[in-house]
Amino acid sequence: xxxxxxxxxxxxxxxxxxxxxxxxxxxxxxxxxxxxxxxxxxxxxxxxxxxxxxxxxxxxxxxxxxxxxxxxxxxxxxxxxxxxxxxxxxxxxxxxxxxxxxxxxxxxxxxxxxxxxxxxxxxxxxxxxxxxxxxxxxxxxxxxxxxxxxxxxxxxxxxxxxxxxx
Numbered sequence: 272x273x274x275x276x277x278x279x280x281x282x283x284x285x286x287x288x289x290x291x292x293x294x295x296x297x298x299x300x301x302x303x304x305x306x307x308x309x310x311x312x313x314x315x316x317x318x319x320x321x322x323x324x325x326x327x328x329x330x331x332x333x334x335x336x337x338x339x340x341x342x343x344x345x346x347x348x349x350x351x352x353x354x355x356x357x358x359x360x361x362x363x364x365x366x367x368x369x370x371x372x373x374x375x376x377x378x379x380x381x382x383x384x385x386x387x388x389x390x391x392x393x394x395x396x397x398x399x400x401x402x403x404x405x406x407x408x409x410x411x412x413x414x415x416x417x418x419x420x421x422x423x424x425x426x427x428x429x430x431x432x433x434x435x436x437x
Contacts, residue, residue: 273338274333275391278389278391281376283341285329286333288372289325289326290322290343292366292369293323293326294348295348296316298348298350299350300313300314300319302351302353303358310434328400332394355429355432356416356420359415363412366409369408373401373402380392
């Protein structure tokens, strides 16, 4: 069966959030390149490509359910990260926001319509894949932030951290 209007609306919003994350990571890559952390720039560029792929996964799912995704306008990026810690903190916030969004949508899809939910078990199953991706992303970025915290303001340690992505 086709997606209900509320589920389609939520999935279109998910496409927008993934595309926002795509541009956010591209912006962070540019920021890191600008301050000479070329490994982190490479990492964030790769993350940008991953977020774009996630948007494609969602649009493919919408198409598989008989509809066409609507690509929303993406807001301009305003975050400017001047340090590795700032960049990874922005990244963690974005990944946690996406995780929260998918968890709430999953719960709505699991709930029956008479309980205020969407009653769409197929979409709930689909969202499990995205929730796993987000859980891993949040954990990875937290691990990186822990390492960055251990580096402190030691430029040599930060350059070694940066070099892990080259």
